[in-house]
Amino acid sequence: MNKFFIKKISLILMLTCVLTSLTGCLSSEERRKETGERDVYELYIACDSQEDTVTGIFMNTFADILEEKSKGRIIVNRYPNSQLGGDGEIAEAVQNGNITFVVQTTAPQVTFVPEAAIFDAPMAFRNLEVARKVLDGPLTEELKAFYEPKNLRLLGIADQGFRVMSSNKNVEQLSDLKGIKIRTMENPNHIAFWKSVGANPTPMAWSEVYIGLQQGSIDAQENPVETIVASKVYEQQDYIVETNHILHTLTLIGSPNVIDDLPEELQKCVYEAADEAKIDARAQTDERSAGRLEIVKDSGTTIIPYNETLFNDMKNSSESVWTTLENQIGKELVDLLRSEIAKAETELGMN
Template identity: 30%
Template sequence: MKIQKTLLAVAAALTLVPVASSAATFRSADIHNADDYPTVVAVKYMSDVLEKKSGGKYKIKVFNKGALGTEKETIDQVKIGALDLTRVNISPMNAICQKTQVPTMPFLFHSVEHMRKSLDGPAGEEILKDCEAQGFIGLAFYDSGARSIYAKKPIKTVADVKGLKIRVQQSDLWVSLIGAMGGNATPMPYGEVYTGLKTGLIDAAENNIPSFDTSKHYEAVKFYSKTEHSMAPEMLLMSKVIWDKLPKADQDMIRSAAKESVAVQRKKWDEQEAKSLAVVKAGGAQIVEVDKASFQAVMGPVYDKFIVTPDMKRLVKSIQDTK
C-alpha cells in the first residue's frame, strides 16, 4: 500500500495534462534516449492518428529517456492508473502475464516475417489480452530485433559457447537459455557491459544489431555470431484503470491508432538495423553465420521449465504452425 501511494504521488507530480473525459493528453513512457528511436517515433505517430480520429479529443505525449522511471516502475504506475501508457520489452511482463512468456522463448520464430505474422494473428491477440486480468490493456507488439551472441571469437556451433561468461538480462529465462548452451550466464546491468567486455570480466554478450552499434560494444568485441536465439518483442500497454473510464467508441479509436503505428515502427526498425549493420561493419566487426540447428537442439529443457500449462503449450504450437 505504501508503494502504491508513493507511485501515485510521483506520477501526480509528473502529470502535465490530466486525463479528462472531454479532452485528454495521455502520457506514455519509454526508456530509450533517442527521440528518433523506432518505438518513440511509433507512439508519436499513434498520437497524430488518434488526434485526427478523435477530432482533437485525444493525443499522447511521449516521455522517453526514462523520464517517468525504469520499465518496471512505469509498469507499476500503469497498473494502478497513475500513468496512461508505457512501452516496455516483453521480458518484464513475463512474471505478470503468464502467456507473455511464449513469444520470449528461444528459437520460437524462424524469421522476422514469421514473428510478425504470428504476433499480428490470433496468437498475438490472445497474448495481449492475457494482461487485462492484471490491469493492462495490451495494444500492440513492436519489433525488438533478433538477439545474437557477440564475443572476441566467432561462435559457429553451440559447442563454441561452452565455458564462455556471457552477459544476460537479469532474468531466469536468459540464465537458463545460456546455461542450456553450455555457457556461464552472467547477469549484469546493461550500462556495465562495455567495460565488462573491455576488461575481460565477461567474454561475450547478446543483443540485437542496433544495440551492438549504439552501445559501442563492437569496439570491444569484433565477432557478431547470428544465433538469432530470440525475437522477443516490445509491448505497448495502457492502464485498464484509465481504459475502463473511456467510451467503447474511444477505446476502439485507441486500438486502431495503436495498430496503425505498428507498420511505422517496423519500417523505422528495419531502417535502423540496416544503418547499424553498416556502422559495425565499418568499425571492423565481422558478422558470423552459425549452425542454428545445433543451438535449437539443446533448448528442450528451457521449454520444459517455462512452458508449463496446456494453454502455453497450445500457443507455442500455434505459432510454430503459422505459415
C-alpha cells in the same frame, strides 16, 4: 519524475476519487453519461528508451496518429528516456491508471503477467516474417486475456528484431559456444538457455557491460543490433553473430480504466492508432537494422550471418527451457506457440 507531472497526476487522481464517490459502481458508459464528455482528453505515454530508438519511434508514432485521428480531442503527453521511471515502474503506473500507455519489451511485464514469459522461448522463430505472422494471430489474442485481469490492456506487439550475440570468439557451430562467458539479463529463462547451449552466462548490469568487455571479465553479450550499436559495445567485440536466439518484442500496453472512460469513438481511435503504429515500428526495425549493421561492418567488426545449422543445433540443445516454460505458464500456451510457428512456416513455404 518531474514535479509538474506529479502534481498533475495527483489532481487527476483526486478528481477521479471524487467522481467515483459521486457515481458509485457505474459502468464506464454510465459514468460518461453521469459526468459528461469533455472536449479534450489529456493522456500520458512513457518509455524508458531514447526517442531515437524503435521503442521511442513506436511511442511517438502512436501518439501522433492518435492525436490526428481524434481530431485534437486527445492530447498525448510523452515521456521518453526513463523520465517517469524504469520499465517496471512505468508498467505499474499504467496498471494503476496513473500513466495511460507504455511501450516496452515483455520482460518487465512478467512480474504482473507471468504468461508474458512465452517470449523467453529460445530459438522459436527462424526469421522475422514467421515471428510477425505468429504475433498477428491467436497467440496475441490469447495473451490479451491474461493481461486484462491484471488491469493492463495489450494493444499491439511490434519488435526490435532478434537478440543476437556479440563476441570476441568466432561462433559458427555449437561447440564454439562451450565455456564462452556471456553477459545476460537477470532472467532465469535466458540464463538457462545459455547454459543449455554450453555457454557460461553471467548476469551483469547493462551499465557495466562495456567495461566488462574492455577488461575481459566477459567475452560476449547479447542484444538487438540497435542496442549493440547505440551502446557501442561492438567497439570491444570482434564478431556479431546472428544467432537470432530470442525475439526482442516491443509491446504497447494501455490502462483499461482510462481507455474505457473515453467516448466510444475515441476508444476506436486508440485501437486503430495502435495497429498502424505497430506496422510502422516493424518497418522502422527493418530499415534501421540494415543501417546499424553497416556501422558495425565499417568499424571492422565481422558479421557472422545467420546459420541454419547452428540455429537448429542451439534449438535442439535448449528444448529443456521450453519444458521449464510449460511448467511456469502452462503447456497450453506453449503448445499454441509451437502450432502457430508450424502454421506460419507452412504458409511461407518453409516446411
